[in-house]
Amino acid sequence: MASIKLPDGSIRELPDGSTVLQLAESIGKRLAQAAIVGKVNGKLVDVSYPLTGSHEVSIITDRDADGLYVMRHSTAHVLAQALRHLYGAKLQYTIGPVIDSGFFYDFEFPTGVTISADDLPKIEAEMQKIIAADYKFSREEVEPAKAKELLHAESQRFKDEIIDELAAAGEKSVSIYRQGDFTDLCRGPHIPSTGRIKAFKLLSTAGAYWRGDSDREQLTRIYGTAFFDKKDLEAHQKQIEEAKKRDHRVLGPQLGLYAIDDAVGQGLVLWKPKGAIVRQELQNFIGEHLRRQGYSQVFTPHIGRLGLYKTSGHYPYYRESQFPPLVDRELIEALSKEGCSCGELSNRMEKGEVDGYLLKPMNCPMHIKIYSSEQRSYRDLPIRLAEFGTVYRWEKSGELGGMTRVRGFTQDDAHLFCTEEQIPAEIAGCLELVKIVLGTLGMNEYRVRVGLRDPDSAKYVGSADQWDKAEKACKDAAATLGVPFTTEPGEAAFYGPKIDFVIKDVIGREWQLGTVQVDYQLPQRFDLSYTGSDNQPHRPVMIHRAPFGSMERFIGVLIEHFAGAFPLWLAPVQVAVLNVSEKSQAYAAEVAAKLKTAGIRAEADLGGDKIGAKIRLASMAKTPYMLVIGEKEAAEGKVAVRHRTEGDKGVVETGAFVEEIRAAVAARK
Known part of the structure; x- marks a missing residue:
């Protein structure tokens, strides 16, 4: 008999070989009708999965996030089947994963065939036919050679490549899924049948490369989403439309905040004067709290020796996401004389036979070297080193996106060196910073996740005892925040667990920021020490923290969160001074000068355009306040105040307005 432990702790026994669906039926008809997949010992499986022996099992329905994930994956398969119907056997289908907001599938279309957004309704109509047919998803485990044979009937060379890799890795069998006349290589699981898809939408098309490699085949990517309820789909589509209006890739350049130029390099942000103001204001803001908490500012180079990052572990662990190492000219010339080719040089660097330099991917090894440059005593600890440090990561061109995914970015980075006893207080200080940042910006809706190690992974370095202590410290700290938090095994950095803040913006999208x-590991790798009260050497613990994370990503998110309309204290231009006619021009210039003298960022539009056009222009620039100055205001020494969203605020004394704005800016309202 199969012994099944259910989520409520009860035990249910069924004959060996009973399926997940039969388990659901034994509990109740409604549960069986709602069942999407099962979760057996933490792993998602089809409802046809046979149960033998003892297991912990839960039934996943359309109310569960896992159910939505599986349904979206199945919808991607329906998309591929629809395209086979429309474009024939020469269509090549590659991979179709689930992503945060839906799914995509990459295809190679027959020669001469191209598709665009105009073709999506036709594809959706074919998908609807497949859904109406209610084809069952059936799984079959076959040997790799048999899988290739089955897919050869559909001439799928991309699938052949994947199967060959699985076989080379020692896989004795692979899983094939069928629905109706369509066959695909897939790990699964899937929904019981295509008829369970209730609401879907194809969203867009884009170019892609097979496996993200620009030297491989050019493919067409189709994005889509799916929900169990049409109302949820409609809400999602409204969110997409709102997101388009807020897209920082459009608003940022329009508002003169930043530029990205291929002549400089993909993923490298050029901060324009207005964008630099926003960035500097944020840095000034957090700088006040860093000084209050006793941080010391440091500066480090943009490159460092390759050996430094080999010692830290960043180079072997994250090598694929870093720029290739650099070698100094003298060494290149010397090795060239020895007949060493570029390829040989690269191999020797990989083996550690030749040292080089690396564009800085992380700030922590250099902060470690600042710590170790002096003898340290327990009386010195904690030592808090902070830097707005620019780092560089190699991101594939297809993954770059405005300011939120770049190749060069600045972190509001800090590294704290402390004793074990000081860990709780130091984490509390770090969390306080994050809460201050989010609270000041009105980003009060967030969740917290604690990334833990995966005990079965070889990725993580260090002793289990050290990891246990570090993970406990993170969980204890997260519990003090007053918001629910989740623990996610496998999400820790290779050297330690982490607390991440996942922010929900005004239209409901989530962003991982602070x-x-x-x-415990990097201090050990670099043999750091301090002299304790017993006059003996002891190992410090490091805390890494970044409340903003990447300044580029954070400000990209802010642009979209505020739709480019920054709060007064952050706005690049806080007040626009607009004269009605030439007769009030001199006084308008005087008002603008007075504002600037008071430290308020003001711009004067003193041209000959009509006042309506000037107001429209300032509104489009998202300027918080506009001062309209006509002959009457000039004669009385006053200004007519207009707010960005509240409209006309009346006429006030110029001096009173200046003081009101200064106070609001100082309070960061």
Whole structure:
């Protein structure tokens, strides 16, 4: 008999070989009708999965996030089947994963065939036919050679490549899924049948490369989404439309905040004067709290020796996401004389036979070297080193996106060196910073996740005892925040667990921003020490923290969160001074000068355009306040105040307005 432990702790026994669906039926008809997949010992499986022996099982329905994930994956398969119907056997289908807001599937279309957004309704109509047919999803485990044979009937060379890799890795069998006349290589699981898809939408098309490699085949990517309820789909489509209006890739350049130029390099942000103001104001803001908490500012180079990052572990662990190492000219010339080719040089660097330089991917090794440059005593600890440090990561061109996914970015980075006893207080200080940042910006809706190690992974370095202590410190700290938090095994950095803040913006999208990490490993790798009260050497613990994370990503998110209309204290231009006619021009210029003298960022539009056009222009620039100055205001020494969203605020004394704005800016309202 199969012994099944259910989520409520009860035990249910069924004959060996009973399926997940039969388990659901034994509990109740409604549960069986709602069942999407099962979760057996933490792993998602089809409802046809046979149960033998003892297991912990839960039934996943359309109310569960896992159910939505599986349904979206199945919808991607329906998309591929529809395209086979429309474009024939020469269509090549590659991979179709689930992403945060839906799914995509990459295809190679027959020669001469191209598709665009105009073709999506036709594809959706074919998908609806497949859904109406209610084809069952059936799984079959076959040997790799048999899988290739089955897919050869559909001439799928991309699938052949994947199967060959699985076979080379030692896989004795692979899983094939069928629905109706369509066959695909897939790990699964899937919904019981295509008829369970209730609401879907194809969203867009884009170019892609097979496996993200620009030297491989050019493919067409189709994005889509799916929900169990049409109302949820409609709400999602409204969110997409709102997101388009807020897209920082459009608003940022329009508002003169930043530029990205291929002549400079993909993923490298050029901060324009207005964008630099926003960035500097944020840095000034957090700088006040860093000084209050006793941080010391440091500066480090943009490159460092490759050996430094080999010692830290960042180079071997994250090598694929870093720029290739650099070698100094003298060494290149010397090795060239020895007949060493570029390829040989690269191999020797990989083996550690030749040292080089690396564009800085992380700030922590250099902060470690600042710590170790002096003898330290327990009386010195904690030592808090902060830097707005620019780092560089190699991101594939297809993954770059405005300011939120770049190749060069500045972190509001800090590394704290402390004793074990000081860890709780230091984490609390770091979390306070994150809460201050989010609270000041009105980003009060967030969740917290604690990334833990995966005990079965070889990725993580260090002793289990150290990890246990670090993970406990993170969980204890997260529990003090007053918001629910989740623990996610496998999401820790290779050197330690972390606390991440996942922010929900005004239209409901989630962004991972601030982070705090506890690290016993890098102090050990670099043999750091301090002299304790017993006059003996002791190992410090490191805490990594970045409340903003990447300044580029954070400000990209802010642009979209505020739709480009920053709060008064952050706005690049806080007040626009607009004269009605030439007769009030001199006084308008005087008002603008007075504002600037008071430290208020003001711009004067003193041209000959009509006042309506000037107001429209200032509104489009998202300027918080406009001062309209006509002959009457000039004669009385007053200004007519207009607010960005509240409209006309009346006429006030110029001096009173200046003081009101200064106070509001100082309070960061």
